[in-house]
Amino acid sequence: MGFEEDALLAESGLIIAPDPESARLTRTITGTDQTGAARDIRIVEERPLTIFLNSREIVTTMTIGDFPDYLALGFLKNQGMLRPGENVTAIDYDDELETIVVRTDQPTDFEEKLAKKTRTSGCAVGTVFGDMMEGLEGLTLPATPVRTSWLYALARTINTMPSLYLEAGAIHGTVLCREDRPLVYMEDVGRHNAVDKVAGYMVATGTDAADKILYTTGRLTSEMVIKTALMGIPVLASRSGFTAWGVEIARDVGLTLIGRMRGERFMCVSGEERLVRDADPAAVAAEDPRSRRKGSRD
Template sequence: MATLRPDTLAVAPDPGDPMLTAPVTAIDEHGEEVALRVVEERPLTIYLNAREIVTAMTVGDHPEWLALGFLANQGMLRPDEEVTGVDYDEELGVVVVRTAIETDHEAKLSRATRTSGCAVGTVFGDMMEGLEGLTLPAVSVRVSDLLALSHAINRTPSLYLEAGAIHGTCLCRGAEPLAYFEDVGRHNAVDKLAGWMRVERVPAGDKIMYTTGRLTSEMVIKCAMMGIPVLVSRSGFTAWGVRVARQVGLTVIGRLKGKRFLCISGQDRIVRDAEAAE
């Protein structure tokens, strides 16, 4: 299996960007000085029209996609909503998303809660709203594709390999990774992906979302609301995440390491092909 090259991705991590990491000095177990780079964290405040929505801690890249994806994944920006502008002020650390018509989001803000996610991790009391009646495409998943994706993504040049302490999310089709995002919070990485898909009008029905983070209820809900039928992680699950996945027909595969994995939803869609058996 070959290592994935950044130039084959529509969006790829940029571990060489000096704005995303900072140099520090540490002392190792032998008392020796060690130079290393650590991931940056910067506050990013998101506005929807004139209303301040949230301030998230983020690594700092792709702020416009992060803002769009966050608002869409929180149900504050509908798929048919006309976005007239996305303005980013780097000095202030502010993104303003403007819509043609004022949105009705005050009620959601009054019910905001903190979840188990890293960094922003904010969803709302009606987080299950929108899942009723949702049916995802029944997409088959070949084991050989899962193994190829795991091998390629884990060896792609990334901030994780450069500095650690970061999560990754990759949109894939079959065994082909398409776009790869990283951030200090796994929710931020997913929101960047959602924002990019919205801007580029990328169809979701035949895609796989690979994430390094835990498969909690909010991660499962975000994937389902984005219309992506398959969610894969090298990490584990929560009970509520399992229940929601089975409710909406999302194929969920976790603990993908080497040639091992566990499928907790959509098991009938797993294709154990010859290549995997070999």
């Protein structure tokens, strides 16, 4: 499937996502439960992927192995390593060597940036090269209105749609949405990887960010807020909670930040003036405990 076809699928309302039945992304193991009874369970795979930019090795990340092209593109974009006007000429993925090479029409010169690494609070430990705040100075996101009816509908749909999490657990999801409709759904062992896959999809397909909502099952930390802002997405929502720096950055750049979305409840800590409260919380159905996602207890 090519990038253009992916874009048409997403625009038509079909979700680009891991196949929850994929034998490549999960395996079955036998363990014993609390009673000592033997039981087969499914668990997610994780494998290394080394990302190169032209001839320069950038990073090795642990991933479930799907959509390596989107993951590499999104990681490089969110790290500020794909510059405005720079064209990606080829993406070469080698499954056996577990490497992917993103080739561009400009030389790679990020030695100073690569010399400074920040280990972030991202699960599976995220890495940011250079200044974490690079690209945020002077950034103001569009003041896109958000209807609460969209939020309730998205939470209900995403919470129950087929996923690796519901099959095997131990994984995060990130969904690119427009209004009350999920467009692109990505999962990975690290929430930052799932976000980077969505970012890579947007780069590859030229997706407009101004009318989009990014939904994640992960915590709303500084890293998650920064990545969302750099992607140009004006709304970030999550099942989980916040960190103080994440809230501060969201308020500085005009990002609508909504967390602790469970059933009829949510908390908006940035962009309250952009919420259109068109749904009665008392009319929202309670979540089915059998389909609760990661973050429901945060």
